[in-house]
Amino acid sequence: CEAERSDKTGCVMLISMKLNRARFTGAALWVTGAIPVAVLVSIAASQVLIGLALLCLLASGARLRLPPIKLPFAVFIAGTILAWLASGDLRAGLPQIRKFFVLLVLVLVYSAFRRAREVRWVVLACGAAAAASALVSFLQFFTKYRAAARAHQPFYQSYVGERITGFMSHWMTLGGEEMMVLLLVAALLFFARAEMRWRITAAACAAVLAVSMVLGLTRSVWLGTLAGGVYLLWAWRRVFIIALPLLLLAAMVFAPVRQRALSLVRPHGDLDSNQFRVVVWRTGLRMIRAHPWLGLGPEEPRLQFMKYLPPDTPRPLPSGYYGHLHNVYLQYAAERGIPTMLAMLWLIGKVLFDCARTLRRGVADTDARFILHGSVAAIIAVLVAGFAEYNLGDSEVLTLFLATVGFAYIAVDAARGFGKPNLQTGPLLSG
Numbered sequence: 001c002e003a004e005r006s007d008k009t010g011c012v013m014l015i016s017m018k019l020n021r022a023r024f025t026g027a028a029l030w031v032t033g034a035i036p037v038a039v040l041v042s043i044a045a046s047q048v049l050i051g052l053a054l055l056c057l058l059a060s061g062a063r064l065r066l067p068p069i070k071l072p073f074a075v076f077i078a079g080t081i082l083a084w085l086a087s088g089d090l091r092a093g094l095p096q097i098r099k100f101f102v103l104l105v106l107v108l109v110y111s112a113f114r115r116a117r118e119v120r121w122v123v124l125a126c127g128a129a130a131a132a133s134a135l136v137s138f139l140q141f142f143t144k145y146r147a148a149a150r151a152h153q154p155f156y157q158s159y160v161g162e163r164i165t166g167f168m169s170h171w172m173t174l175g176g177e178e179m180m181v182l183l184l185v186a187a188l189l190f191f192a193r194a195e196m197r198w199r200i201t202a203a204a205c206a207a208v209l210a211v212s213m214v215l216g217l218t219r220s221v222w223l224g225t226l227a228g229g230v231y232l233l234w235a236w237r238r239v240f241i242i243a244l245p246l247l248l249l250a251a252m253v254f255a256p257v258r259q260r261a262l263s264l265v266r267p268h269g270d271l272d273s274n275q276f277r278v279v280v281w282r283t284g285l286r287m288i289r290a291h292p293w294l295g296l297g298p299e300e301p302r303l304q305f306m307k308y309l310p311p312d313t314p315r316p317l318p319s320g321y322y323g324h325l326h327n328v329y330l331q332y333a334a335e336r337g338i339p340t341m342l343a344m345l346w347l348i349g350k351v352l353f354d355c356a357r358t359l360r361r362g363v364a365d366t367d368a369r370f371i372l373h374g375s376v377a378a379i380i381a382v383l384v385a386g387f388a389e390y391n392l393g394d395s396e397v398l399t400l401f402l403a404t405v406g407f408a409y410i411a412v413d414a415a416r417g418f419g420k421p422n423l424q425t426g427p428l429l430s431g
Contacts (some may be wrong), residue, residue: 001128018325024060027111028053032112033122035105036403039317039396040127040129040177041167043352044418046399050101067409068354072347077103079340080298083088087297087422096298096335105399109406113331116367116414119407120192123184123374126400127205130181133166134212140164156259160271161319164216168396172389173222174396179385180378180404182209183228187374191238193365214251217260224385227376235359235373251296276320277327279387284330295337301325352379355408358415368411375408 020418031053064075077100084093113119141164148155163171189199196270213221222267228243252258263272270276286308296304304324314414325331328358332341355372363369382391382401389398 001227004200018086018313020339020372021060025062025344026063028056028060028108028112029118032108034126035108035116036400037125038130039399040126040133040181041376043259043396043399047101050104050108053112054104057108057111062111064107066107067110067346067406068349069350069405072205072343072350073106075223075343076340079294079343080336082292082300083296083336083340087295087300089300089303092300092303093298099395099398102395102398103208103402105402106406109126109403110409113406113410116365116411119371119410120188120367122403122407123181123188123371124202125199126181126379127185127209129201129205130178131205131208133168133174134178134208136165137166137212140166156256157252157268157271160217160260161257164212166212171216172216172221172391172392173338173396175216175218176217176246176382176385176389176391176394178209178213178395179221179225179228179381179399182206183215183232183381184404185209186232187370187377191370192231210278210351212424214254217256219264219387220388220391221262223388224383227384228381231336232377234371270318270320273318273320273326276318279309279313280305280320280322280325281330282310282325283333284325284327287334288330291334291337293337293339295333295335295340301331301334322391326389328390328392331390348379348383351378351405351408354412358412361415363411363415365411365414366372368414371407372409372415375411377405378404 009022023138031049035046035049035053038049068376081094083099084090087093144162144164146156148158151158154352164174167176168172168177188194189202189206203244213225229239230244233244252261259268260272263274267274283305284301287301287304290308305322320326325334325398329341332344355376359369359372359376363372378401382397383389
């Protein structure tokens with residue numbers, strides 16, 4: 001009898017343990033899914049969720065997984081640490097070491113998610129959160145327009161230095177987030193079979209995001225979105241690419257947009273940051289030539305900028321922010337050395353290669369297909385925009401980027417039949 005009671009007690013305890021682990025597994029999925037949504041509203045909230053998601057995953061007993069980019073990922077981290085140790089100024093570089101915490105997003109997403117259809121709800125939620133931020137930006141734009149009119153100031157001159165930010169603290173952050181979310185939502189519209197109500201919702205979010213991006217007047221974001229958009233249209237219906245010039249001409253009707261677009265070749269003095277970017281890029285190249293292997297160290301380009309400023313630079317310096325090099329490739333090479341920058345490109349290239357190879361083999365699951373196309377478009381956009389901005393140095397944009405990479409590999413696994421892919425044949429956005 002004692003043995004029988006002991007067996008029953010052990011069975012009850014085992015069942016209870018499995019139920020608790022199942023609860024933590026479900027909680028990890030929900031909390032991890034909330035991270036890319038929360039980062040569109042508050043970076044502090046998203047980082048709290050990162051810690052909470054990690055605790056839930058550990059409590060669930062699930063194995064922490066990293067996508068098949070382990071080697072370039074490890075090389076990038078090791079290169080960053082070596083550059084930090086070699087810099088001789090550990091305190092100054094500590095913020096970039098602490099930012100490794102954000103890299104957990106990639107592990108969390110790939111560990112917590114198993115099905116492509118789970119990702120689609122996160123994309124829709126991101127679209128809604130980004131659209132809410134965009135609506136706030138409309139109010140900000142109207143307020144700034146009225147203020148310029150009351151002050152009898154030219155709107156363009158008063159606005160370029162103080163643009164709309166939505167829920168974010170800077171217009172570059174808002175634009176970078178909107179760019180990625182817009183392309184993911186557009187991919188959902190193009191490639192996922194959806195009920196009409198979800199198509200209308202996604203289309204409305206995409207329209208609001210597009211208008212906000214136009215009003216943001218951020219040229220790097222425009223170019224990145226254009227590159228990602230061309231990819232999506234080419235993969236979906238190539239004939240519609242001919243509509244892009246018409247859309248661009250329509251946007252140029254709005255005077256501030258026309259002025260901002262033309263500023264690429266005809267800047268308004270140093271107002272449009274053309275001269276300023278030339279200065280920081282030339283300075284960054286001098287830093288890289290002087291320290292090609294390990295760079296100056298994290299955060300050191302900001303601290304040693306004047307030391308590497310080209311002697312022929314005209315004074316006073318053009319207006320702008322000299323805290324980084326406004327080019328993600330120059331920034332990583334100057335901070336951490338050329339090998340570490342190449343490790344970053346190796347990692348991103350591996351992601352793009354795996355997505356392209358999976359798509360080339362054919363993807364029956366339309367959720368996986370839209371995620372793969374959307375991820376490729378978003379990554380292309382980040383790479384193009386990175387030529388004119390240190391976008392991956394922004395924790396908000398980096399969080400969203402890492403989540404997108406994790407989603408891409410969830411889709412790769414679903415397309416290959418690993419895990420528990422979504423293979424339903426009916427409408428995928430139902431219920």
